[in-house]
Amino acid sequence: MMEVNDEMLMAYADGELDPKEMQAIARAVAADPALARRVGLFRTSRAIARDTLSADLQDPLPERLVAAVMQPANSAAQRGWATSTLLPLAAALVVAAGLGGYFLGNRAGDGVLAANEALVTALDASLTGETLGAGDGAVKLLSTFRTKQGTCRMFETSARKPVRGLGCHQDGRWHVVAAVAESGEGGFAPASGAASLDAVLDDLDAQSPLSTAEEEALRKNGWE
Amino acid sequence: MILLLPRLRRFARALAGTSADADDLVQATCERALRSLGQWTQGTRLDSWMFRIMRNHHIDEVRKHRIAAEEPLEDKFDLTGDDGRAVTEGRLELASVRDRIAALPEDQRAVLVLVCVDDMSYRDAAEVLEIPIGTVMSRLSRARLALMKAEGATARREVSR
Numbered sequence: 001m002m003e004v005n006d007e008m009l010m011a012y013a014d015g016e017l018d019p020k021e022m023q024a025i026a027r028a029v030a031a032d033p034a035l036a037r038r039v040g041l042f043r044t045s046r047a048i049a050r051d052t053l054s055a056d057l058q059d060p061l062p063e064r065l066v067a068a069v070m071q072p073a074n075s076a077a078q079r080g081w082a083t084s085t086l087l088p089l090a091a092a093l094v095v096a097a098g099l100g101g102y103f104l105g106n107r108a109g110d111g112v113l114a115a116n117e118a119l120v121t122a123l124d125a126s127l128t129g130e131t132l133g134a135g136d137g138a139v140k141l142l143s144t145f146r147t148k149q150g151t152c153r154m155f156e157t158s159a160r161k162p163v164r165g166l167g168c169h170q171d172g173r174w175h176v177v178a179a180v181a182e183s184g185e186g187g188f189a190p191a192s193g194a195a196s197l198d199a200v201l202d203d204l205d206a207q208s209p210l211s212t213a214e215e216e217a218l219r220k221n222g223w224e
Numbered sequence: 225m226i227l228l229l230p231r232l233r234r235f236a237r238a239l240a241g242t243s244a245d246a247d248d249l250v251q252a253t254c255e256r257a258l259r260s261l262g263q264w265t266q267g268t269r270l271d272s273w274m275f276r277i278m279r280n281h282h283i284d285e286v287r288k289h290r291i292a293a294e295e296p297l298e299d300k301f302d303l304t305g306d307d308g309r310a311v312t313e314g315r316l317e318l319a320s321v322r323d324r325i326a327a328l329p330e331d332q333r334a335v336l337v338l339v340c341v342d343d344m345s346y347r348d349a350a351e352v353l354e355i356p357i358g359t360v361m362s363r364l365s366r367a368r369l370a371l372m373k374a375e376g377a378t379a380r381r382e383v384s385r
Contacts, residue, residue, distance in 0.1 A: 045368035049340040057230040
C-alpha cells in the first residue's frame, strides 16, 4: 500500500513520478474528489507562479549587466567553437533551458544544442513560411541566411512556451546556436530576445535572407 | 549567456529580494562564471551551473552581512519590482500573488522559481540548490500550498512588508 501525501500529489501534478506511480496516483485521484482538488491546487499554483513571475522577463536589462556578460573573457581562448567563429563568447553560450521540454536531452557540447528530431526534420525539409507538425511539436521556418557558420535558419516552435531560435548547418548536421523563449505576452522580449538573435546573426556575418529559389537549391544540396 | 540574463535576474530576485541587490548578484554571478568558465562541464546545463554559482555567491554574501550586521536579511523582501510605476487594475491580482511569493521563506521561493517558473525538474533544482530531492519536494509543496492559501500548508509566518 502506498500512502498518498501532498508531495506525491504535487509530483503527480508535475509529472515527476515514474509511470507506475503515476498510474497509482491517477487511480487514487479519480476515486477521491478531495485528492483531485488537491492536485488542482498544485496545478493552479504552478500556473499562477509562472504567470506572475514571467512578466519579469520583459523588464529591460540594465546596461551594466549586459556589459558584465559581454566583457572579453580570456578563458574563451581555449574554447574552440566560440573562438573559431569569432562569436562573442556570451552569444555563443546559449542555453535552451526554459524552453519547455523541447530540447531537453539533446544537448551537445560547448553550449550549442544538438537539434532534436522534429526540429531537424523541419530544418531539413521546410521552406521559409512553412510549418511542419502540429500542436506542441510544430516548427515554423522564418528565414534562411548564408553565414560564415554555414547555412543558418531561423525557426519558431509552438511549444507551450514558444521559442525562436537559430539553427546552423555544420559538419553535416544542424546545431541550434541561439534560442530565445517567448516573453509571455505575445512578443519576444526585445531587450533579451529577438534583438539577441539579430546580434547573433550579425556576429555570424549573415547576409540578407535567401529567396525561396535559393532555399530550394540549398535544400537540394543538403544545405551545404 | 546574455540570453540567460532575464532568467538569472528572476532567480536573483527570488534570492535577494530587492531589485538592486538582485542585479548586483547577477553581475557578480556573470563575472564569476566568465572567470571560471573552464570549470563548466561541456554538455551540462549552463543555466544550472550559473544558478548554482549565484546561489553560492548569495550564501557567501548573506554570511558576510550576518557577521557585519547580525541582523538577518529575512525581512527585506521586495519582489514587487514596480519601480514606482502606476499599478493598474489589471496588476492588482498579480501584485497580491507577488506579495505572497515575496512572503515565502527564501528557500521555498528559490525552489518555486526554479521548478514552477523555470520549468526545471526536481532533480535539476536539487542540483542547483545542492539539496536532496526530498527537500526540494517538501519546500516546493509548502510554497505552493502557501501560495494558494490552502489548508494543511505548514503554517509559515507572514513576513511583514
